[in-house]
Amino acid sequence: MAITPDLSPKPRLLVVGGGYAGFHIANDLQKTVKERGGVVTLVDPLPYMTYQPFLPEVVGGHIDGRHIVVDHHTHLKHTEVVRGSVVKVEHARNTAVVRGHDGGEFEVPYQDIVMTAGATTRTFPIPGLAEQGIGLKTVEEAVALRNQILERLDAASLMTDGDERRRALTFVVVGGGFAGVEAIAEMEGLIRDAVERDPRISQTEVRIVMVEAMGRIMPEVSEDQAEKVVEHLRGRGIEVLLNTSLGSAEDGQMQLINMADKSEAERFGADTLVWTAGVAANAVAKSTDFPVEERGRIEVTPTLQIKDGQDGVLEGAWGCGDVCAVPDLTGAGPGGMCVPNAQHAIRQAKRLVANYLAVRHGEGEVEEYRHESLGAVAGLGFGKGVGNPKGVKLFGPLAWLAHRGYHGYAMPTLERKARVIGGWIAETVFGRDTTSVENQETPRNAFLAAAGGTPEPRRFERRDEKQLSA
Structure with a gap:
């Protein structure tokens, strides 16, 4: 000890x-x-709590990552905090x-x-998953995923190798629950806005894939609502592959497995793999x-x-x-x-x-916990959503407003609520911020270059070096 x-x-x-x-x-x-x-x-x-329902909105750029965390020392002034x-x-x-x-x-x-x-x-022993994937349970993952998406778009705009360009412009999300659906919807919105601002990339070159092992997505809503969400996502160009699992991700090659007969359904390269398949x-x-x-x-x-x-x-x-x-x-x-x-x-x-x-x-009476669910609401990007609050089926802007209203209310502390809502207002007025902070993974490189040191390679540079050495 x-x-x-x-x-x-x-x-x-x-x-x-x-x-x-x-x-x-x-x-x-x-x-x-x-x-x-x-x-x-x-x-x-961690020195803070994370309001996880807002993680997809951080990926989509609606909210600054710092604004969805609540600092323990700041707000728990009479608590002994041990990190x-x-x-x-x-x-x-x-x-x-x-x-x-x-x-x-x-x-x-x-x-x-x-x-x-x-x-x-919750993960599974899938070859390559640990090396290639990223989760969506922490604010660090949400911020890193957003930067990775924008960095891959920037990099792809200058690529001349067809395979590398396709790989950079391919984005995969595994898991069709609330987290996965919200994540892929926000990713698509962010990608679409960024592509519209870059004349060297066409939206037709982008491939966004959702992989779900079950025969339906979003068990939290009714089956007809889930089917409507699938139709909505596919209408936005997202491939929703049901009854399909990820068999391998080694070296960035996604091997998809048909759950019906366990045969290989498809194999393709992707630089971005998001894992949201349970906790x-x-x-x-x-x-x-x-x-x-x-x-x-x-x-x-x-x-x-x-x-x-x-x-x-x-x-x-x-x-x-x-x-x-x-x-x-x-x-x-x-x-x-x-x-x-x-x-x-x-x-x-x-x-x-x-x-x-x-x-x-001895204050009051001991009672059992009993809570009738208020229903569920999910954001599918700016102005889009799905949910069943109080059993009322909603889709589109009303569901989106219900989503933001509920989570804005549930976000702890008045100060954090104000920061989140302020971000929403700024986006409504000025539009989505698609700035890429691509060197966040290697923040010392500018100093290393000035000091005559050797810059640290970023994730994709390390991958490229590995391929060249092979």
Whole structure:
């Protein structure tokens, strides 16, 4: 163990994870716990929470990436913020092990613990995926994807080799859920606007492909709405390949597999591969002495208390959000559990706060979490959307307005709401910003060149060097 940092000796409510649920729990409890002589400690490897529903809009250039994150230190002034990762929880000893950025580990004792570590991208052992792909779970990925798209368009405009040009102008998204559909729709809008401003590229040269292993997309909406979205995407020139999976991405060669007979459906080159095919509970769940179900989620009761492995609950142990299997008492959730989304996480956080105060401080009554879904809305680019808020089927501008209205409201803190809405207004007045910050991956190259050093190759330059050496 490394030397323990200077942490408060007060009775601790330890919040593991600073995403939707963790941020709201810390924000709602920090003053109350402090007034009662305790301290709320939030542990997260990042110094901010990310409002993930806005990631596609960052890709599309509607919102600045910094504006969809909420800084922990700025907005959790009465919380003890620890930047690190919880790698082990021993509730039998009321102790968590935290790994800091230097790799050193130290123990953090607690009185109560809340597990809200969220979810990570779920991947499969597909050859080449790790080397060629990029996810869409973090703001860094969204910003990098936007820059990559614009850089590939700029590079392709000067390419004379036909194969290289086609590869640079080919964009693939794997996964047809909400995240994948929103991402590919925003990508198409960004690409179309950028191509219109570059006379050396034609929209007919661009290829945008969605790969979905199931027979339909967007299970969150009705089948007829999903079919309408497919028709809409195809009308924009996007290839939607259903019952198709990615078999390999080695060396940037996309091998697509027909799910019906497992035969190769197609093979082509693409420089941009986006993976949005699902999420998995944070692996820390398996490094605890809490009961974990088959999907790797911590088992909790409808009151959001962690189960003791039998018929009771563990004292001082709470959990909600994507890392937990929270029963859906409405019966609407798959497998009887709440789906992993922001709508549930935020509402579960509020119920957990109320129940915690009832158990620990005798304030109010313990109640079960029950939430009738408000429906789902997805943005498909500026002025376009799909959704079923309150069961009302919407498509087009009304769905887009519902999407922005709901998420603008749900975005934490007034300051961040103002920044997001300000970006929307600026885009409406001045249009989409298609500026490429292509050297963000290698920011020191200008200095290295001035100092006589050797510039670091960017991702695609490294690929080209590899091909030449071969």
